[in-house]
Amino acid sequence: QVQLVESGGGSVQAGASLRLSCVASDYTFSAYTIAWFRQAAGKEREFVAQVNWGGQSTIYADSVKGRFTISRDNAQKTVTLQMSSLKPEDTALYSCAAVQGLWGSKVAGAYDYWGQGTQVTVSL
Numbered sequence: 001q002v003q004l005v006e007s008g009g010g011s012v013q014a015g016a017s018l019r020l021s022c023v024a025s026d027y028t029f030s031a032y033t034i035a036w037f038r039q040a041a042g043k044e045r046e047f048v049a050q051v052n053w054g055g056q057s058t059i060y061a062d063s064v065k066g067r068f069t070i071s072r073d074n075a076q077k078t079v080t081l082q083m084s085s086l087k088p089e090d091t092a093l094y095s096c097a098a099v100q101g102l103w104g105s106k107v108a109g110a111y112d113y114w115g116q117g118t119q120v121t122v123s124l
Helices: none
Strands: 004-007 010-013 018-024 032-039 046-051 058-060 068-073 078-083 092-100 118-123
Touching (some): 004 092, 018 032, 018 118, 032 068, 046 068, 046 078
Parallel strands (some): 010 118
Antiparallel strands (some): 004 018, 068 078, 092 118
8 A cells, every 4th residue: 555645835925836745655656657636625626737657758737737847756756746836726735646557547536545635825
């Protein structure tokens, strides 16, 4: 079973950058597709970005394309979400999720393992 721990959230002003990290416990980490989702207060959880097992392929939500970059370091069992030009509408709890043997899904229910999340708050 994969355990995921996120870090890097915080409170920033609009236009700032943040770097979120998702660290896994499992030695088979490289076999998993990893995605970031976010959930704002009172809203549904939404897909943000995902990266395939080797890091060569990525998918982004339209709302973050060009501003967020997802990457992974399998040796460190870490996936990073670099967020720039942050907007107030990016405010949410950000969680990473893992699934094995699946690529391309933007549906939260398709992912088997989840971290507890890290809060990102962007103010004007």
